[in-house]
Amino acid sequence: MRTFLLVFSLLLPASATAQNWVSMGGFPDDNTWTTYMHGLAVDAEGKVWVGPWPTYTWVTASGDTVRDANGEALSTRTIHVYNPDGTVAMEPIRTITVGGETDTLLSNVTIRGLRADHNGNILLVLGGSSMMYRINHQTGEGMDKVFLDIGSPAAPGVDANGNIFVAAVVPGAPIKIYGPDFMDTGVIAADSSKGFSRAFEVSADGNAVYWVGYSNRHILKYTRADEFSEFNYTMPDTLHWGLISESNHRNPATGNIWFGHSQGAGVEPSENVDLGYGFGSEDQLLTWYELDTMTDELVDSLKVTLIHPWDQQKTRAIAFAPDGKTAYVALWETNLPTPLDPPEIAVYKFVKTETSSIERDAVGVPEQFTLSQNYPNPFNPQTKIEFDLMEAGAARMAVYDILGREVRVLIDEHLQAGRYTVTFSDTGNLPSGVYLYRLMVNGQSLSGRMILSK
Numbered sequence: 001m002r003t004f005l006l007v008f009s010l011l012l013p014a015s016a017t018a019q020n021w022v023s024m025g026g027f028p029d030d031n032t033w034t035t036y037m038h039g040l041a042v043d044a045e046g047k048v049w050v051g052p053w054p055t056y057t058w059v060t061a062s063g064d065t066v067r068d069a070n071g072e073a074l075s076t077r078t079i080h081v082y083n084p085d086g087t088v089a090m091e092p093i094r095t096i097t098v099g100g101e102t103d104t105l106l107s108n109v110t111i112r113g114l115r116a117d118h119n120g121n122i123l124l125v126l127g128g129s130s131m132m133y134r135i136n137h138q139t140g141e142g143m144d145k146v147f148l149d150i151g152s153p154a155a156p157g158v159d160a161n162g163n164i165f166v167a168a169v170v171p172g173a174p175i176k177i178y179g180p181d182f183m184d185t186g187v188i189a190a191d192s193s194k195g196f197s198r199a200f201e202v203s204a205d206g207n208a209v210y211w212v213g214y215s216n217r218h219i220l221k222y223t224r225a226d227e228f229s230e231f232n233y234t235m236p237d238t239l240h241w242g243l244i245s246e247s248n249h250r251n252p253a254t255g256n257i258w259f260g261h262s263q264g265a266g267v268e269p270s271e272n273v274d275l276g277y278g279f280g281s282e283d284q285l286l287t288w289y290e291l292d293t294m295t296d297e298l299v300d301s302l303k304v305t306l307i308h309p310w311d312q313q314k315t316r317a318i319a320f321a322p323d324g325k326t327a328y329v330a331l332w333e334t335n336l337p338t339p340l341d342p343p344e345i346a347v348y349k350f351v352k353t354e355t356s357s358i359e360r361d362a363v364g365v366p367e368q369f370t371l372s373q374n375y376p377n378p379f380n381p382q383t384k385i386e387f388d389l390m391e392a393g394a395a396r397m398a399v400y401d402i403l404g405r406e407v408r409v410l411i412d413e414h415l416q417a418g419r420y421t422v423t424f425s426d427t428g429n430l431p432s433g434v435y436l437y438r439l440m441v442n443g444q445s446l447s448g449r450m451i452l453s454k
Helices: none
Strands: 015-026 037-042 048-052 079-082 088-093 095-098 101-104 110-116 122-127 131-135 142-147 164-166 175-178 184-189 200-202 208-213 218-223 237-239 248-250 257-261 287-291 298-303 314-320 326-332 347-360 383-389 393-400 406-415 418-424 433-441 444-452
Touching: 015 298, 015 406, 037 122, 037 314, 037 326, 048 110, 095 131, 095 142, 110 314, 164 200, 200 248, 208 257, 248 314, 257 314, 287 314, 347 406, 383 393, 383 433, 383 444, 406 418, 406 433
Parallel strands: 037 110
Antiparallel strands: 015 347, 037 048, 048 079, 079 088, 095 101, 110 122, 122 131, 131 142, 164 175, 175 184, 200 208, 208 218, 218 237, 248 257, 257 287, 287 298, 314 326, 326 347, 347 418, 383 418, 393 406, 393 433, 433 444
């Protein structure tokens, strides 16, 4: 499937650097998590918190199975914590103790969302009990808890001051605000009857609240004049019709918010047509888009490429490392086509890297559209590709493996007429072999073949 990047510019300087989100594969590996993920968060130290949907039998450190009063093995929801390198950071969390009272994450509750708060501790919301907890990111111990009284809550949003915004998955409950002390401080809307949703997000200053109803296929944006306006949010604007999102998260480094796009619950693939909203292509499924909170424009994206053909997977969660350069994403319904096939991956790690640099040569306007053979070829670790544009236009150059899978995007810009040289240098996780590079400008395309030799 083709990665769809939305990057806009009017003029390219004499030299520029292109960046790209590069998939590092499954996290912590390709086999640990293969289905039904429901929550992701990254704490202040960069540790990754994973909340799967299935329950797991609880076994003590001594190997004894914990049993209930009837002698049955006890199953719980479980939160797993990893270091950025994928090693286990702490024992799985199955109980949370706050104020001397211990709650066990039994199978009657569900992990509805995980989110880091303004201090990098972890917020956990549960369906079934409608509870929200704060967990110390260093110790895994409970710090606070509150009964939300909104039914099954969606993943909360947190502003830079620690205010927590939360609402329910099912329409009909209010959109509520809790202070950093977990005290109920107000309501944005009495009835979040704008479709079903699974995640909530807010701008860093708290002046814009983004509520994504995946059944409505758009983003709702509530706004207030400033932070002194308390809870006087206006009726929502609708943004980006056609976006079917079940996850969102604010990048802590940029302040921009990312929204996942996938097929909505109960919507058949044939219904996912482009109605002029810009999200009708199958290429755009399982893609997260970056929304600039200043302009509400989409400015970047990252995409999961499945092992197997798409089969109703959904973009269920996304979280960023504190520096904003590493993203973790999670999928729902990653079922195996047959038992003999390799498992689909449910949690992926992406790293933003400099994939290429581009320079515009000081020559006149070329007389034709050309693409030269890369040099050196074979190459390791970098190679250069020259091309000529006889007229300005939207240019896209991508690299594909021999199976036709896109592995890098080198250019996705509006370029002026001229001669350009692209340096492809990000080959870190690519194996040796034959690759194709393709340049598309104004509906025309040219291709070349190159060899990476490590």
